Amino acid sequence: MGSPLGEPAAWRNWAGNETARAVRLARPRTAEEASAVVTAAVRDGRRVRATGTGHAMNAIGRPDDGGVQIALDRCADLVALDGGSGLVTVRGGMTLRRLNRLLAEAGLALTNQxxxxxxxxxxxIATGTHGTGARYGGLSTQVRALEVVLADGKVVTCSRGERPELFAAARLGLGAVGVVTSVTLQAVPLFALHVRESRLPLAEVLDSYGALVEQADHVRFAWFPHTSTALVRWDDRRPVDDELAPPPRRHDRLTGGPVSGGVFEALMVAARRLPAADRPAAQLAARVGALPAGGRPSLDLSYRVFASGHPAIVGHPAIRYKEIEYAVPRxxxxxxxGELAAAVTRSGVRTAFPxxxxCAAADEIPLSPAFGRDTAYIAVRTDRRGPHENYFGRAEQIMLAAGGRPHWGTLHTLAAAQLRERYPRFDDFLAVRDAVDPAGLFANAHLDRVLGPPPVPAVS
Incomplete structure (x- = not known):
């Protein structure tokens, strides 16, 4: 029988900008097996990071050299689903793709993603993944209970009524309070989304933003640097008994399918390889990548719409990038x-990425970027192979001056002292972390920076 700590392995994130080599890879199937991994890691003096699919742009998921990576891809089953209440419990390693389809089969859906x-x-949920919608929160706001493996190996459950302090911390916990082995979510009846897209002047969008986000349930827009154009998408919730009308093939190619994605990717690659091409690439992408005002709408199941659409607005799976995202008061x-657009023009930053x-509603989760205030998220991206420090540094300073809080899964430069000033319940979170993991078993070098070191010497 092999060691609970698994086999030697290497780790890298999706963008490829963070890697680790000398790690041990454990793939537990149950909470009990995850507990055995934790106990063995403590005995061997190794730190532990539970990792998902590595889509964070920073080092939050990076196991320390010599540490243990817990991959939950085998701990990914459906535990319970109640069609009447809409409560669904799944193992922590289940992907959102599989979860959405299981819910749809039962006539249910996530309310936002x-x-x-x-x-x-x-x-x-660990990093604060969110969608958009002035009246809707991030994915963590849909969590109703959690099963967590703590640093002492105990498997516990928590909710608003059971270990409420742990629950408040763990439903957006950065992986710092334990290994989340199951999640209970509040789903809603299956619904469709009616999609409209339009190309509008950026100035018009910004001048009317407060009213714009109230014009539909889920609103987002993208702005291409070196242009004055915003690509806006409105998604309205509809009953599923409405006649579903997904985009026809030609429309899909123009706005979100493989042809458009291929064109968008080609423009971004051209901008990277030929720096002088960044401005014309951005301008061309903004022109060909948007429907004219009044463009043809479509209607499809919510999870399909949330995960699809115009590649300029929601990204494209073929294009890997680096990102800094900040949540500012709406x-x-x-x-x-306005300052960001002016800074790009003044500085001559080379980028074509939108x-x-x-936006998101205020919530009460201690480490949520939307804690206590209605929020707008600004995501700034660049090619994963190119330099980002100058562009991201300028963007970060602008968003910090606006009262911004960084998305926990993207690049940023803040440390614990600065983050404490921006999160009113930062120390409440640390109190929970220090109580359940005083030696920093579940930390890494990144968490030591953004949360501060544990109260007692960490395992090495």
């Missing part, structure tokens, strides 16, 4: 985006 379906449910969005803007 981001555009990536590759992530695991545990990984998605009232500060127009000023921050800036994506989404």
């Amino acid at each position: 981001g555009h990536g379906e590759q992530a695991t449910i545990a990984g998605a 009232a500060e969005l127009a000023a921050a985006m 800036v994506e803007v989404r």
Whole structure:
């Protein structure tokens, strides 16, 4: 019988900008097996990181050299589903793609989600994955209970009524309080989304942003640097008994299918290889990549729409990029985006990747970027192979001045002292972390920076 700590392995994230080599890979099937891994790691003096599919752009998921990576891809089953209440419990390694289809078969859906379906449910809630919608929160707001393996090997459950402090921390916990081996979510009856897209002047979108986000249930827009154009998408919720009308093949090719994705990818690659091509590439992408005002709408099941659409607005799976995303108070969005556009022009930054803007309702989760305030998320991207420091540094300073809080799964430069000033319940989270993992078993070098070191010497 092999060691609970698994076999020697290497790790890298999706973007390829973070890697680790001398790690041990454990793939437990159950919470009990995950507990055995944790116990063995403590005995051997190794740190542990539970990893999903590696879609975070920073080093949050990186196991320390010599540490243990817990991959939950084998701990990914459906545990329970109640069609009447809408409560569904799944193992932490289940991907959003599989979860969405299981829910749809039962006539249910997630009320909101981001555009990536590759992530695991545990990984998605750990980093604060979100979609868009002025009245809707991120994925963690849909969590109702968790099963967590703690640093002492105990397997515990938590909810609002059971270990509420642990629950508040663990449903957006950065993987710092334990290994989340199952998640209970509140689903809603299956619904469709009616999609409209349009090309509008950026200035018009910013001037009317407060009203714009109330025009549909889920609103997002993308702005291409070096242009004055915003590509806007409105998604309205509809009953599934409405006649579904997914985009016809030609429309799909123009706005979200393989042809459009291929064209978009080619433009971004050209901008990387030929720096002088960044401006014309961005301008061409903005022109050919949007429907004219009043473009043809479509209607499809919610999870298909959330995970699809125009590649300029929601990304394209063939294109890997680096990203910095900040959550700013919604009232500060127009000023921050105006400054960003002006800074790109002044600095001569070389980039063709669009800036994506989404919104979210205020919530009460301690480490949520939307804690206590209605929020706009600004995502700034660049090619994963190119330099990003100058562009991201300028963008970060603008968003910090606007009161921004970084997305936990993207690049940023803040450390614990700066983050404490931006999160009113930062120390409440640390109190839970320090109580359940005082030696920093579940930490890594990145978490030591953003949360501060554990109260007692960490395992080496």
